[in-house]
Amino acid sequence: MADALPVTFIAGKTGPWQIERITTVSGAGLLAAERLLVHEGADYTAPTVSPTEATSSPDWVLRGAVSNQRYTTAAELTRLNAQSPALGRPDATVASLIPITKSNEWWELAQDERRAIFEETSHHIRRSMDYLPAVARRLHHCRDLGGPFDFLTWFEFAPINAAAFDDLLAELRGTTEWTFVEREVEVRVTRGPR
């Protein structure tokens, strides 16, 4: 990857993804909305709202950046790259946006302590790898951007793999790593014409 890629998730009345449900897993939730738009690049600005065009205002906007790996080793990266599908597969008509905030306790840990919990204890990469290539994934970092979340993870898969994806989420939520998650919301969407 070259420069960090800014990505903005805009929930409102427009966008190619229909929001099926927004589930609050822990902490504060997110407002209900109809559609989700994923904007790549730095130039997204929220529309100006006039009294007669109130519907053009998004319900919420979350920003992140596709950035460098923080925990993945070279050996893991080789295996991940070999098995990870691209976003935008025609049959991947279901997607999930999972914004997460971890606790101050997590962020105060040193790099080796976080890595040990992340993989050696909680097997975040190994567990996720079991769901490749069915589930495409892209991680967006936002802690340094000062927003309400630390990460926005975006997953895409075919409807037939939705149950398996739910199993992955349940597995991860049972790990030691997840004891440091203090806010988590799942936004489940399907691709469909407006």
Place this chain on the structure above:
Amino acid sequence: MADALPVTFIAGKTGPWQIERITTVSGAGLLAAERLLVHEGADYTAPTVSPTEATSSPDWVLRGAVSNQRYTTAAELTRLNAQSPALGRPDATVASLIPITKSNEWWELAQDERRAIFEETSHHIRRSMDYLPAVARRLHHCRDLGGPFDFLTWFEFAPINAAAFDDLLAELRGTTEWTFVEREVEVRVTRGPR
């Protein structure tokens, strides 16, 4: 550290730090300016320039965030915390802002590969530790923010330690890690009344 702390460095006509020199080490430099202001918190916005107040416009503005450690181990962090002085010591009247951009080749490396170059090969932490507590240091991350630099490092020291600080910079610039640095500027400032 709790949430990432946004910090803005504003070069222009005002601020407690007088800019002594701006040295381009590699890549593109920065515009000359008289004074430097360090603003902590998210609410800095560049002043609106009117034709009669052109001097109020900053020469340049760089933003970063004090964020979590990316390479430091728990053992290293314990030693660093024990020896690292706070910013703002009365006798630390010299400071240096060093904005750096690393190459795509660096950012495409896996975490363990970057860590190995950073410390096991280049001894970034060990070398820096030799200059504690003389040199106070704070690192600001900005790669995910989309600005022109990846890091802004701020150092503060007494005038008597300026030569030692220059030795540290020369040492670091000779390491393997620095072969991945494609842009580096040093802004040397002294604290003085305006």
